[in-house]
Amino acid sequence: MxxxxxxxxxxxxxxxxxxxxxxxxxxxxxxxxxxxxxxxxxIRVFCRVRPTSDVERTSAESAEVVTFRRDDPQVLELTLAEGPKHTFEFDYVFQ
CATH class of the missing domain: 1.20.5 (Single alpha-helices involved in coiled-coils or other helix-helix interfaces)
Structure with a gap:
């Protein structure tokens, strides 16, 4: 015991x-x-890009201006028809 x-x-x-x-x-x-x-x-910054509407898709003026990087989900690229490409970094980008 x-x-x-x-x-x-x-x-x-x-x-x-x-x-x-x-x-x-x-x-x-x-x-x-x-x-x-x-x-x-x-401070955390998140980005959500809304889907294009039907009107925007059928418009002759519309073009794909936003590019998502598959290898880096924190980067968003904005390309305008006439001008340089702009790159933005966020804590996360939602597609």
Whole structure:
């Protein structure tokens, strides 16, 4: 019986140590996560491009001016008929 009591006591102490370590690691992770968010800026910018309407698709003046990059979902390219191509970066671009 004495060995079982000793074993239960050791197990309880071990569980307490693990709980303390877990609490410390959780606090450290939360602190590091907040630092990463600060470094990246607290403002997130998302972009959603609406689908073209039927009128826009049938119009002779309409052209595909927005290009989505498959390899980089954070970049949107705008190409006008007469002018340079403009590239915009967002936190995420929804198609």
């Amino acid at each position: 004495q060995h079982a009591d000793k074993l239960n006591q050791l197990q309880s102490e071990h569980d307490d140590q693990l709980a303390q370590l877990y609490a410390a690691e959780t606090k450290a992770r939360r602190h590091l996560h907040n630092k990463v968010m600060e470094m990246g800026g607290n």
